[in-house]
Amino acid sequence: MRMRRPVSTLAWQVLICVAVLSIWQWGYGLHGSFPWLVPDLLDPYFVSKPSEIFGQFLILGCFKSKLGAFNGWFNGDFARCMARTENNLWIATAVTLKNTFFGFLAGVSSGFAAGLVLGRSDRLSAIFQPFITAVNSIPRIALAPIIVLAFGIGDMSKVVTSWIVVVFLVFFNTFEGARSIDEGFVNVARLLGASEWQITRTVVIPSTMAWVFASLSPAISFALIGVIVGEFIGAERGIGRLIIESEARAEASGMMVAVIVLMLVGVALSALIWRLQAYLLRWQQHNMVE
């Protein structure tokens, strides 16, 4: 159901944005006169400020040179900048997105398959249960340094880190879904002549879908976290690497650009999942009252 947002809500939201941005931009100017009012954390040395962040965005995005001149599109300055800087905003975003995608894909497919198999087999789930509990108790991110050590600073280590944080999430949801299937549906399918494999395909998988989807939205955020952490530990390219580079130069604005890009990427990916879910689970919506 789509409702028109009341004007007052929208007005409030705009007001809050303007207030936050204004304080961020000019708030620290009052620090000298009212130190008790303005916390030290507002120091642009730590959090930069909107105008600087935008300027840095133009530089990192190859729109402007470091000297402040705009890079022309037609005179080839933009292309030259893109070729010269190996971790500019575009390349970093593309690399991080790519690794997130593969990590997510690997995590979802393996978690889904394992959840399905164990969820449908009492015997296998009994055997593996203690191991799964044990491994699940490890904070997965703690494994990231080991993974980077093992797989190198290339893309592979990011995909693996991302996979390992996603796989359990999807596994547990698929497992629960496969456990809680309405046996009535299974019986009907069997009655209509379905083999075990056909039951899996036509009943088990569709009825597990709602559970799987419930895990996909957090899974995509986790996948992104996995990649960023991997990049913190060791990488040549990527948004996480961009943050580390800016940090080394004590450049808060660069870090902020990266964080804002991550925020936008996160929002876009979640929206994508919602769209997919609304389409694939359209049979679930609006249950008719009888």
Next chain:
Amino acid sequence: MQPLANITPIKPAARAGAVQLGGVGLVYKTSGQDVVAVSDVSIEVKPGRFAVLVGPSGCGKSSLLMMMAGLRHQTSGAISINGAPIEVPDPDRVGVVFQEPSLFPWLTAEENVEFPLTLRGVSKQERRAKAEEALQLVGLDGFGKRHPHELSGGMKQRVSIARGLVQDPPVLLMDEPFAALDEQTRMTMGDELLRIWAATGKTIVFVTHSLTEAVYLADEVIVMSARPGRIVDRLEVALPRPRTFEMLSGDAFGSLRDRIWRHIRKSA
């Protein structure tokens, strides 16, 4: 009503099948005491007849139907459908309709009806044609693209009947198919079922706990006792067809219903 044209041609003789149960018993093995659900049940339903099974709740009617459908195996005795024993579910010989429509919510009405055919790898074109035919038979023309949540209770049950009929099995088993519907829908569905039955000529075994419904629909009513379920009476319902609403208040109807009621009261 048109016969199921342009589907695989069906010889009239093959459309209806006999149902025979000889000395059938069923014991449920539970962790505590074994439950004797059904004991020494012998029934014979001739091809094309409409038989109704009534009896107090828990007397083993559903169990009996499940055995006829091949979903459960009897502990003793023999069951044959169309002249051959039934051991595993065989949708070619037996169609089943449950109290719950048990449609798959992720499939459209049409896909639900096609489902048994999909399992056997029937081509998409042929499936569509048969499903359309079956939906038309149950009066759901044009509702094929809807998902179950977009259908009323009565419509869902019609889809479920269409699914039971789509493979044109000679025997249709129905376990309290209208019990979850409201009174009015239930009456309409009874008339609809009689129409479908007349159009297809199938053998129907129908379970209900409504005595009125039993007498209204049946050629013969089979009365079971409380657990362990046995047959305590078999009545021919000689009322003319088509059955009409006016018959419900007639003397013949009343005395048949009374006779069944006396059995059930005695055993409950």
